[in-house]
Amino acid sequence: MISNRCFWNLLSVKASAVCSGTSCLQIALSEFYGTKFGFSPHDVCPQDARYACSTCFYSGFLTAVFKDVSAGATFDEGPNCKSEATWVKVLIRTTDVAES
Numbered sequence: 001m002i003s004n005r006c007f008w009n010l011l012s013v014k015a016s017a018v019c020s021g022t023s024c025l026q027i028a029l030s031e032f033y034g035t036k037f038g039f040s041p042h043d044v045c046p047q048d049a050r051y052a053c054s055t056c057f058y059s060g061f062l063t064a065v066f067k068d069v070s071a072g073a074t075f076d077e078g079p080n081c082k083s084e085a086t087w088v089k090v091l092i093r094t095t096d097v098a099e100s
Helices: 010-033 054-059
Strands: 049-053 065-069 087-089
Touching: 049 054
Parallel strands: none
Antiparallel strands: 049 065, 049 087
16 A cells, blocks of 8 residues: 555645645735735845735736835835735745736
8 A cells, every 4th residue: 555655745745735725814804804915015024035915916906016024123004005015925936927
């Protein structure tokens, strides 16, 4: 009998389960409280990462807005949506996208 371990890299399965679980939780909380999920322009960044403006994305702007933010810095306003910006952490590395 062949073990499932032959077919699955357990670390990648656990990592994707955590990411998808986090995403589902964020969506559920956002719908429950009736507010967008993400960091506002005045919020302080918790960790160095690349962030995307979900407000721009859901508003239908043709070019996605990405921004590298350092821990301890504020997120600032988005180039398109200004003070309505909602920044979310990008889980995968993006290339050839507009920088703000």
